[in-house]
Amino acid sequence: MTKIEWVMQQVSTLIDQKQLSEGGRVPSVRQFAQQLGCSVSTVVEAYARLVSTGILESRIGAGYYVCKPSTTRTLLVEHSIEYSREVDPLWISRQSLDAHDDMLKPGCGWLPKEWMPEQTLRKALKTAAKSDSSFLLDYSIPHGHVNLRRYIARKREIYDVTLNLKQILISDSATHSIDLIFRHLLKAGDTVLIDDPCYFNFRALIKAHGLNCIAVSYGKNGPDVEAFKQALHFQPKLYLTNSGLHNPTGAALSMQTAFEIAKLAEQSGLTIVEDDIFAELEYLHAPRYLTLLGLKQVIQIGSFTKTLSAAVRCGYIIAQEAMIEQLIDLNISTHFNTSHLNAEIIYQALMDSSYGRHIEWVKKQLQKQMMETVKKLALLEIHPVVIPKAGIFLWCQLPVHIDAAQLSKNCLAKGIILAPGNSFSQAQNAGQFMRFNVAQCIDKKVFDVLTLCLNELQLQNVG
Numbered sequence: 001m002t003k004i005e006w007v008m009q010q011v012s013t014l015i016d017q018k019q020l021s022e023g024g025r026v027p028s029v030r031q032f033a034q035q036l037g038c039s040v041s042t043v044v045e046a047y048a049r050l051v052s053t054g055i056l057e058s059r060i061g062a063g064y065y066v067c068k069p070s071t072t073r074t075l076l077v078e079h080s081i082e083y084s085r086e087v088d089p090l091w092i093s094r095q096s097l098d099a100h101d102d103m104l105k106p107g108c109g110w111l112p113k114e115w116m117p118e119q120t121l122r123k124a125l126k127t128a129a130k131s132d133s134s135f136l137l138d139y140s141i142p143h144g145h146v147n148l149r150r151y152i153a154r155k156r157e158i159y160d161v162t163l164n165l166k167q168i169l170i171s172d173s174a175t176h177s178i179d180l181i182f183r184h185l186l187k188a189g190d191t192v193l194i195d196d197p198c199y200f201n202f203r204a205l206i207k208a209h210g211l212n213c214i215a216v217s218y219g220k221n222g223p224d225v226e227a228f229k230q231a232l233h234f235q236p237k238l239y240l241t242n243s244g245l246h247n248p249t250g251a252a253l254s255m256q257t258a259f260e261i262a263k264l265a266e267q268s269g270l271t272i273v274e275d276d277i278f279a280e281l282e283y284l285h286a287p288r289y290l291t292l293l294g295l296k297q298v299i300q301i302g303s304f305t306k307t308l309s310a311a312v313r314c315g316y317i318i319a320q321e322a323m324i325e326q327l328i329d330l331n332i333s334t335h336f337n338t339s340h341l342n343a344e345i346i347y348q349a350l351m352d353s354s355y356g357r358h359i360e361w362v363k364k365q366l367q368k369q370m371m372e373t374v375k376k377l378a379l380l381e382i383h384p385v386v387i388p389k390a391g392i393f394l395w396c397q398l399p400v401h402i403d404a405a406q407l408s409k410n411c412l413a414k415g416i417i418l419a420p421g422n423s424f425s426q427a428q429n430a431g432q433f434m435r436f437n438v439a440q441c442i443d444k445k446v447f448d449v450l451t452l453c454l455n456e457l458q459l460q461n462v463g
Contacts, residue, residue, distance in 0.1 A: 011026065128341065153168060163318065169328060171314075174301050196216060220385075237270075373438040
């Protein structure tokens with residue numbers, strides 16, 4: 001607790017103990033500073049913050065007074081969350097984001113905060129605070145942070161893709177990027193292709209935009225080519241997928257499948273939107289549609305959420321210059337601007353020499369934890385469909401007669417947030433599957449609760 005917070009606490013205590021009454025004048029700044037043995041500036045700041053929170057009010061020339069209790073103050077108190085929501089594409093997000101610190105989240109889509117490069121970010125924050133005032137005070141230029149775009153362009157060179165800076169737009173997140181692309185290219189009632197299973201928020205965005213979707217089965221080598229070919233008869237406007245490591249299966253697109261899908265897309269004029277958000281976690285880079293088809297038919301998006309920070313939101317879109325120009329106009333009209341400060345913080349963190357070491361450490365930890373989690377799940381008769389080569393996720397089949405949604409609800413009541421297959425898939429057997437985040441499966445309690453809830457459900461089924 002800082003000195004300022006301590007002074008604020010002293011004032012609140014005096015109010016609670018009725019030593020300072022409603023409408024009453026509080027001690028002067030100098031008097032209270034002398035009484036508490038602290039500086040006048042500390043009390044000035046404490047009083048100012050108490051004014052901001054509605055506890056005190058400042059009267060010009062008369063000092064500070066205790067406010068009347070706000071009629072809305074009780075409505076602003078945070079209450080415990082009721083987890084009664086039915087399982088849908090947003091179920092996992094709502095449970096994970098609402099969760100208290102003591103809940104475990106093997107169903108969430110991010111790394112534990114202990115795995116994130118906190119010191120690198122703190123250093124980047126300090127550097128950004130000392131940088132040009134434009135990062136702190138001004139709007140960004142329409143395309144976004146110049147040096148971050150240069151970094152993104154350099155990273156595409158490993159895929160044999162050469163970009164210029166006008167082909168890159170900085171966004172606030174990968175989700176923001178998809179929303180812009182949908183707004184620009186689609187209208188309600190249009191049809192799009194997605195993988196089955198796929199990242200649950202893809203399905204949520206499709207629903208929010210009033211689109212129709214066709215789900216194509218996704219296996220260990222990528223989408224089912226024949227099913228993809230048949231889906232093209234419905235004349236979809238675009239195909240939304242993960243490049244690199246697939247969410248939720250953890251599978252990696254094979255070169256043969258990539259060529260076949262790219263050929264079908266080229267013949268039909270289909271636009272592919274590939275989400276490259278897990279690129280940093282690959283050991284060997286899977287083929288990219290951007291490499292095979294170029295910007296004429298591929299839009300690539302990504303962000304830095306998975307490896308740097310979920311709090312400092314920043315993403316990007318790679319597309320043809322003409323499309324980027326149109327997306328900029330749309331972004332200005334709907335969002336006006338993206339966070340220049342966030343982009344600067346992200347850029348400074350990426351430039352720090354510790355970032356590369358952090359990525360290598362994370363990949364090794366994930367590989368180790370992947371094998372450990374597979375072994376522990378096998379003891380519960382839960383088996384992955386694919387053993388991923390890298391990444392965060394395992395897409396697993398549950399024991400016979402166990403429903404993923406019900407198992408998730410039972411585990412949630414015991415402090416464990418899972419990711420039921422119903423959120424990722426439209427298939428009839430989706431309830432037999434579950435996505436596990438191996439980085440969030442370290443705590444023994446995860447498997448203790450899973451064991452207990454599985455046994456309870458199996459007994460109910462027998463009964």
